[in-house]
Structures are given as C-alpha cells and as structure tokens.
Amino acid sequence: MQDQAARAIALSLSRASWRARVQHAVLAADEVSVTALAGRAGNGLQSTLAAADRRIAAAKGLDAGTGSLLRLRLGNHAMRGALSAGTAPWVAPATADEDATTVVAYDSRGRAHTLDARHAPARPVYVVDIDGSKALAAGLDVLNRQLRHYGLASAAPAPEAGAAGRPQVQAATGGFWTTRITAVELSNDEEPWIKGDAEIYTLVTGFGQDGKVRVDPVDMPYLDNDGTVYRPGQILVNWSDYKYDLADAVMMEEDGSTNYRDLAKAIATALLTITDQGTYVPLVNAVLDAIPNDWWTDDPDYVDSWYTLASSDNGTRYGARGNGWMTVEPYFVQGF
Template structure:
C-alpha cells in the first residue's frame, strides 16, 4: 500500500469548535490573577480575495488548455516522456518550448495563481503536471490517450472532472483511481511554500509582528535570556508523525509548515514560521533533527506551535494580515498566555469552509521539554529535545 498524503479535513466543523473551545479554556486558565486573559479574537473581517476560488479557476483553465493540446501527437509524446521520467513536470516552460500559444496561456495561469497566493511573479512558474496514480503508468506507456484534470481543493469530493483532447468533460470517481491515465494539474506547493513563508515573515514585520526563520537570532537579546555570547538554546524535533484518513487519488504529497508563536524579548507577540518540507505522508515517522523554536527570541520559556499545510490556495499576504490583526490585540500580562486560539480564529472563515489549512497544534511547549508530545487535535505527535546551538 502506498503512503497517503496527509488529510487536513476530517469532521471539520466539530474539530474547529472543539479546538477553539479548548484553546479558550487553556487561555483563561493560563491568565495571571492580575487581569483576565484576552477574549478569543473573532475571525478577521479583512477584505478577502477568495484565493481558493482564484487558484482553482486558474488550474481548471490550465487543465482544459492542456487537454486540448494533446491532440498534437508530437507534443503529447513529449509530455508523456517527461511525465514517465520525472513524475512531476514543470509544464509551463516545457510547453513554451513546444508551442508559443500554449506556453503563453499557461504562463497567464501561473501569474493568476501567484497573484491569488500573494506572491511576486518573480517566484516563476508554479503549475506542475503529474500522473494521478502510479497504477496508470503502464497504460500511459502503452499509448492510451490521457485525460487531464485539476487537483481538487475539496478533500471530501466524490467526483472529479477530467477533460479529453476534444474538450469533452468526464466525471471520475475521486476515491478510486481510473484505469485510464489521467494527468493532474496542480501547484508546485514546495516552491510556493518557500516563497510564501518569506512573504509571510516580511508582511508580519510590516504589520508590527516580529518574525524570523528558526535559526535567526534577534539583535541585542536581553541579559538572562536563552541567548549567550557563545550560542543559544533551541527545541529540536528528532521525530514526528501525522495520522490521517484516505484522500482522493488526485491529491499529491502535503507541504507542511508550523507557526511558532509566543512573546518576544520586547514583550510583544511574535510569529516564527518553520518550513517542514519533508513531512509529506501520513503514517510515516520522519526524523528531521530540525530546529523548531529558537528560545533566544522569546521572553518566556514557553511557546505554542500551530501546524498548517500549503494546499495551493493559501494567500500569504492575507494570512499575515489576519494573524497580525488578531495577535496585536494581545498584550503581555506578566505571565505566558497561550496564543493558539488567536491564530485559529485569525484564519479567514472561507478557509475553514472550503479547504482548511489547519493540521495540528501544540500548546505551551517548554524550553525544557524532552520526549514525545501529542497534538491537541490528536492528529500527530512530535519527539523533541533541548539543543544548544554554538556560535563561532
């Protein structure tokens, strides 16, 4: 049995309500006696560009365009060879070298996707094409004409629409891979996530929320913190696993990142995104030895972690704006306050409804933690240990 891509959804409405209630309860319990903890922040009422709809529309246009192009035998053979050789194909530059008009149409779809995700067009082509399932390789190699579909953002979809070279639509079972080869048009999530986290950090800083890569140290840490003249203390992930249910066959590997939140040395809330590019499949134990928390950037020896997924629809500028709007209302009250509830509430409502990015969360991770810790959602665990990073 092949490993399954990580599933985000489950019974989402119940999960969201339960976790937000738990978060609120933990926040109240952690509040100092001198004052009440901040109430959970309502979902951001910012202008929202519905990135999921825009990305899906661009992928669908690209899928139909590629399907029609397969009437050209030379191009179909070239694309087939690339798909069989590498699995994932950067389809826009490949098309540009074969047909100028096709390349231009796909380049326009790439620009639309980048704009919907809040990314600069300098990120380059994001569209990729892959075979829907490994079981289709034999039929494709034997010359069976493939159909083309777009990766569906809905994990609960029962059917998907694929197109043939004449532009005709065909309904396929989303849970059972067809015998006919089907190309899936998707977003290069690894590339989009790397660029997106840079945007997220920059936008958070612009909005007044400190943010840095996990290995970065803020300037001039105060005396008595985790940083010293010779290095700094961190929490390192030595093992991690996520558990999930079966997903549609058109789904590719997940791209996971974690938002580490807490109070910075200045007493203000900070968010440090951590890319986890290795965490692709459920039921698999990964041993990354990756730094999760850099304690030199935090006032308290406690922080929270909210694990998310880049699913193709995330708009990183919108996400930064929403998180900043929520977290900047929370002030340091002299004792640590968990921030998971504010982060969850900051996620725009339509992201919960259409295709949630939320995977798992860990409350009040401590600098001294050493062992295995299960997430609040029951969807994963991490083994962590304190780790000192020496500076030369």
C-alpha cells in the same frame, strides 16, 4: 485557474507529436514544469499557462517574480503501463479537498468526464497541480516580510544567562537553547488519488524579548505523507527570541486557497491587540480565530496545534486536535 489550465492542456494533446513529448516528460520525472515544456507546443499554450501562473501567484499573494507554479504529473504510478502502451490520457486539475468524492478530467476534445476520487481509473490521467514546495517557500518569504512590516518579528536582545525556570538561553561562550524535533507524524487519513503530497509549515508564536507578540514561520518540507514517522532533527523554537520559556505552535498545510499577504494581515490584526501582562498567555486560539473563514471549507489548511511548548520539554507531545504528535528535546546551538 488550474481547471482552465487542465482543459487547455487536454485540448493540446490532440496533436500526436506534442502528446508524445508530454508523455516522455511525464514518464521521466515525478512532475514536470508544464509552462516551460509548453514552449514547444505551439498554438499559444505557453502564453495561456504563463497567464495562469501569474494569476495563481497573485491569488496567493506571492511576488510577481515567483515564476511558474503549474506542474504536470501522472495521477499514480499504476497508470504508467497504460500510458506507455498508448492509451490516450485525460487531464484533471488537482484538488485540495480531502473529502472530494469525484474529480473532473478532460479529454483531447475538451469534454469533461467525472471520475471517482477514491479509486484511480485504469485510464492514465495527467494532473495539473501547483508546485507546493516552491509556492510555500515563496509564501513564507512573503509572510516573514509582512509579519515584520506589521511588527510581529520583534528584536531579540540576549537575556541574562540562567533565567529562572528555563535552560540557560545564552552561555558565556555564545550560542543559544532551542527545541528540536526528533520525530513527527501526522494521522493516516484517506486522501483522493489526485491529491499530491502535503506541504506543511508551522507558525510558532510567543512573546519576544521586547514583550511584543512575535510569529516565526517554520517550513517543514520533509513532512509529505500522513502515517509516516519523520525524524528531521529540525529546530522548531529558538528560545533566545522569546521572553518566556513557553511558546505555541500551529501547524498548517499549504494549498491552493492560501494567500500569504491576507494571512499575515489577519494574524497581525488578531495578535497585535494582545499585550504582555507579565505572564505567558497562550496564543493558539488567537491564531486560529485569525484564519479566514473560507479556509475552513473543504480545505485542510489547519493541521494541528500545540499549546504551551516549554523550553524544557523532552519527549512526545500530542497535538490538541489529535491529528499528530512530535517528539522534542532541548538542544543547545553552540556559537562560534
């Protein structure tokens, strides 16, 4: 669908006035809502892109009211000079494949050109991509609702204060203990120039206070680039929701193949067969086994995993896959 949208946009650029409008918009912002912009293009481009938006939302299991997801951006900042100087741009669909060696771009006559994925061309290239932040926010909302539907978002009655082996979950004055991320970094992997920023989320899993498996999706919208240390101060685990002082974390990346309804169903099918045996059982492998097989093919959906995070952990924990690390600390959230 992104490929079809890229070709349609490329063909529309044969008109000078519209080409100039797109150029101005792309140079003025990091990315442009191209479906909205296409309202001034004529020739049915907006309806074509709106239809693509609806199909993309449906393919990702998102609600019909999600709105436009297609975005247009310049391949990289080095292309700005050539674009401003009047070089005719090509249009290419973004790829989620980190191992891609070539990409296809279209010119204003609809002809396809093969480009090197590792080295950006001198010619300016517009990239048609999905708004990852918007898709992820909408997807996690769907995922949360579906997980509740399947019974994987259990209730969290307040446990007795000072439970053995863990920080006091709830103090007399109110509040609860959490694990907070003070720093996080993913490995620095070479990526194609056409690929946009990562959109990362983490599935925190464990046993709820009712003894049933629960899954809590955590959005990490700041974690855009590999090789960069981020210091978010973000709460990862709310221990008042969990029976034991241990939980697991599976870090994932949103990309074009993610269907959130399918993901929720797959996770539920795998985890609902696991029962509380009175001691903590790691759940990472069950989550990974639940991920549809096609998501492992040329897609970076699975980023890393952390087994048995403890409520008392205070320091750096490295992911089991060796692709990242997190520095965490216990953090008490004071009640009011």
